[in-house]
Amino acid sequence: MAKFFTKEHEWVEVAGGQATVGISEHAAHELGDITYVELPKIGRSVKQFDTLAGIESVKAASDIYAPISGKVVEVNQALDEAPELVNQGAEAQGWICRLEGVDEGELASLMDAETYRTYLRGL
C-alpha cells in the first residue's frame, strides 16, 4: 500500500475503500513533543483539505486537514491517553483516523512518498 502526502504534511493510505490518515514524520518532528490530539467526531463527513482534526505540542497548536474526502468511521482512541504515539511513529501507530466513502481519484492531487521527500528538501 502506498502513502500519499499533502503540502500541509498529512499522509493518507487507502486500502479496501478505507483511508487511514495521519501527520508525516517530518511534521511530528517539527512540532516537538505532542501533548494533545483533538480527534474528529465519528460520523462526520469532510471534504478534501477541510479541517479534520487538531494537534497541540509544547510549541504550537495546528490544524490537521483531510487529505481526501470521506466520512470518519474510526479514530485512534489510544491518542487520548498517549498523544506521544504520534512522536513515536507518526506514520504508523500514531495514525489519527480512518475515513470511508473516499474517492481514490483525489489521490492524484497529492504527492507520492518520493515527491514529498523532494518537496521537503525544498522547504
Next chain:
Amino acid sequence: MGYCPNTPDDIREMLAVIGAGSVEELFSSIPADLRARSFDLPPGMSELELTRHMKEKAAACGADVVPFIGGGIYDHFIPAAVDHLASRAEFYTAYTPYQPECAQGTLQALYEYQSTICRLTGMEASNASLYDGGTAVAEAALMSLRITERHKVILDASVNPLHREIVTGYLHGLSAEAVQVEPKGCASDLDRLMAAIDGETAAVIVQSPDFFGNVQDFRSLAQKAHEHEALLIVSCYPIALGLVASPGEMGADIAVGEGQSLGNPVSFGGPYFGFIATRKRFIRNLPGRIVGETIDHQARRGFVLTLQAREQHIKRHKATSNICSNQSLCALRGLIFCAALGKKGFEELALLNYDKAQYAKSVLGSVKGVDLLTKCATFNEFTLSLPTDASEVVQRILEKGVAAGVPLGRYYQGMEKALLVTVTEKRSKDEIDRLAVLLEEALWS
C-alpha cells in the same frame, strides 16, 4: 507605592531632563483645541472636609437605605481580613502577574482559588476566573458549542434575564441559536425543558436558585440531556452551595456563577468576577487562564499557567476564547472570603441566609393581600405577589429608607405585580419586621 502629586520642583526637574521650557511647551504638539481647558473642579479640600463631602454625597445616593435587593448581586458581610490581605501591595499593584519566575504568590493564590471553586461546585477543573457571572454563562454556552459541534442551546427563562441577554448577544452572529423556554408560573418548566432537548442541542442552561429564588434539582434534566449527548450548564449562587446540592452532584457538565457574593462589595455594579468550572475531560475547552501545579528542576513545588496551547497567542482565532478577562484581584477576595469562613463557617453562613429568608417569607407572606409566588424551597430570595403594581409599591417604601426588592415586571411580561425579595445574613429581624409594616402601609393606607 503611595500617590504623590508632582511638586513644582519635580516638574522643573523633569522638564529640564526632557529639554522643554514649560509644561505648555511639552504639550505644544497637541493642537490647542484638542486640549482640556478646564476640568470644572471645585478648589481643593482638606481630608476632613472631603470625607464629610463624600458622606453627604453617598447619603444622597441612598447609601443608608436598607436593601432587600438581590437578583444576582447580594449584600453579604465581608470579613476585615478580605480587605486587609487583598490590599497588600504584592497582590494589589500587580498587573497580569503570571510569570512563574516572579509571581509565585499570585499564581499559588489563583491555584487555591481554582481548588476552592472546584470544591464548591463539585467540579474537577476551574479557570482563574472570568469577567462576571453573565459572561461566565455565555462562555459556558460557547464551550458547549465547541464540545458538541452543535448549534442550539436551550435557555431556561428562569435564568437571570441579564445573563440571558449576554448569552443571546454572544450567540448572535455565530450562526448559533438560543431557544428560550418560558417558566411555568414562576418556576422553571422542567417538562418543557426536557421536551425541547433533541439531537441538535448543545446544552441546556439552567440556574439554581433560579431568578425567582427557587432551589431546583436538575438531576433528571442532566440525565435527559446526556441521553441526547447534550451538556447541562448550571448557573449557581456560591453562598447557597453551603446548603444545597452542587452542580456536580446534580450531574452538570459546566458550573458557572457570579462570584461577587464571595467577599466583593455590591459597589454600584462592579468590579465583580465570574467563575466557571467543568469536568476534567472538557478542560481544553475551558476558556481563560488555568494555573497548574508543577515542580522545578530541583523538584521544588511551583505554580505556572498551564494548557497554553488553547490560548490566543498560539491558536489565534481558533483559541478557546478571545474575550475571557480574568478578574484576579476579585477572585483573590473570593478565595480569602472562603478561607476566612472555612467549611463549617460557610455552611453556617448559608444556613443563616436560609433561616432569615424563611422568617421573612412567613412575615411578608402574611401581610394582607400579599401571597407567596415561589411555592417550593427557596434559599435567601423569594417572589411575592402584590395586589398592585410592584414598582409603585417599591417606590413608596423607598421613601422610608428601605429598598423592598426587585419588581419583576421589568423582566417578565405579565408579572407587574411580582416582587423579588432578598434577605441575606446582614438583614436583622427588626429590619424584616419593618419591611412588613412598610409593605402593609404602602398597600393599604
